Amino acid sequence: MRIHIATDHAGFELKNELVKHLQDAGHEVIDHGAHEYEPLDDYPSFCIDCGKGVVADPGSLGVVIGGSGNGEQIAANKVDGVRAALVWNEDTARLARAHNDANVISIGFRQHDLDYCFHLVDLFIAEPFSGDERHVRRISQIAAFEAERR
Numbered sequence: 001m002r003i004h005i006a007t008d009h010a011g012f013e014l015k016n017e018l019v020k021h022l023q024d025a026g027h028e029v030i031d032h033g034a035h036e037y038e039p040l041d042d043y044p045s046f047c048i049d050c051g052k053g054v055v056a057d058p059g060s061l062g063v064v065i066g067g068s069g070n071g072e073q074i075a076a077n078k079v080d081g082v083r084a085a086l087v088w089n090e091d092t093a094r095l096a097r098a099h100n101d102a103n104v105i106s107i108g109f110r111q112h113d114l115d116y117c118f119h120l121v122d123l124f125i126a127e128p129f130s131g132d133e134r135h136v137r138r139i140s141q142i143a144a145f146e147a148e149r150r
């Protein structure tokens with residue numbers, strides 16, 4: 001699978017390690033930055049670029065990383081077609097895919113250690129969307145709202 005990834009300074013170490021982890025698992029990774037550690041950099045443009053990458057690349061998934069993951073999720077979700085979920089435990093990782101068909105996972109690297117972040121991302125990638133009618137219906141309502149605004 002192709003995985004788009006982005007981070008600010010707070011997730012820079014995780015991003016670099018996660019790129020290797022995902023590549024070792026056979027995924028192709030597209031890195032939307034930050035490309036260098038800059039302690040005062042700003043997450044929005046990296047996360048928006050990552051979201052655009054996912055939307056333009058059907059079947060791909062995205063990972064956005066920050067200190068909490070909150071702002072990164074907010075920024076990615078500004079891109080029409082992105083469904084970014086802040087994931088912080090096993091249930092939220094699986095439900096993001098199964099119920100929400102989330103195409104972007106947001107992770108706060110100041111909240112977990114490296115291995116647990118890997119674990120959450122792996123769970124997210126492995127879980128399929130359930131396709132249950134009620135979830136399809138609700139996701140369609142969000143997509144309809146996005147379409148109305150265009």
Ligand SMILES: O=C(CO)[C@H](O)[C@H](O)COP(=O)(O)O
Nearest residue numbers: 010066067068069070071072
């Ligand atoms: O998680 C984040 C946004 O939700 C950022 O990574 C976090 O706010 C960065 O903090 P600082 O500039 O103090 O290092």
